[in-house]
Amino acid sequence: xxxxxxxxxxxxNSNAVTTDPGPMSISxxxxxxxxxxxxxxxxxxxxxxxxxxxxxxxxxxxxxxxAFVGGTDGCFVYMKNTMASTVTEKIYISIxxxxxxxAATDGGTTDMARSDAATFRTFTLKPGExxxxxxxxxxDIIACASAAGQILEFWxxxx
Numbered sequence: 738x739x740x741x742x743x744x745x746x747x748x749x750n751s752n753a754v755t756t757d758p759g760p761m762s763i764s765x766x767x768x769x770x771x772x773x774x775x776x777x778x779x780x781x782x783x784x785x786x787x788x789x790x791x792x793x794x795x796x797x798x799x800x801x802x803x804a805f806v807g808g809t810d811g812c813f814v815y816m817k818n819t820m821a822s823t824v825t826e827k828i829y830i831s832i833x834x835x836x837x838x839x840a841a842t843d844g845g846t847t848d849m850a851r852s853d854a855a856t857f858r859t860f861t862l863k864p865g866e867x868x869x870x871x872x873x874x875x876x877d878i879i880a881c882a883s884a885a886g887q888i889l890e891f892w893x894x895x896x
Contacts, residue, residue: 738774738775738776739774739775739776739778740772740773740774740775741772741773741775741813741894742770742771742772742773743770743771743773743813743869744768744769744770745767745768745769745770745869746767746768747765747766747767747768748764748765748766748767749761749764749765750764751763751764773813773894773896774896775812775813775894775895775896776895776896777893777894777895778892778893778894778895779891779892779893779895780891780892780893781890781891782819782888782889782890782891783795783880783888783889783891784886784887784888785828785880785881785882785885785886785887785888785889786881786882786885787881787882787883787884787885791881791882791885792879792880792881793879793880793881793889794877794878794879795814795816795878795879795880795889795891795893796812796814796872796874796877796878796893797835797877798835798872798874798875798876798877798878799835799874799877801874801895805873805874805875807873808873808896809896810873810874810896811871811872811873811874811895811896812871812872812874812893812894812895812896813869813870813871813872813893813894813896814868814869814870814871814872814878814891814892814893814894815867815868815869815890815891815892815894816830816862816867816868816880816889816890816891816892817862817865817866817867817868817889817890818862818863818864818865818866818867818887818888818889819888819889819890820864820865820887820888821864821865822864822865823864824864824887825864826864826882826883826884826887827861827862827863827864827882827883827887828861828862828880828881828882828883828887828889829849829850829858829861829880829881829882829883830849830858830859830860830861830862830868830878830879830880831849831857831858831859831878831879831880832859832872832876832877832878833857833876833877833878833879834876834877835875835876835877849881850883862889
């Protein structure tokens, strides 16, 4: 067992300043740190494809958990779209019911790229954006990109 200590810091100026105005009428300085007990660590750089042939399963929930006990079985996930800010393509992430990754395809194209309520996408990472969140292994995490060759940095810290 080991300890990781993630820290989230959010800062923003008020919207009244001229340099880097923020989105609110007040300035913001928020910071929170946690101490998390983890054991297995997995790290990968994935070069993602497009459409049904481009899906990458990042976490196969059924392969890493058995009891699915909330807060006990699970992990913490960090992922980042490593592409330069000059790139306009995106990385699509879906957290799906186990074994349902195939449902995210529609005639060889990806339903994660849809621009309507039928999308299979949970969230999108633009170049440089990242996410850190807990996952209870109650589902699969899959990824694909809006254009081939997008690189996703991925870390999984098992509870």
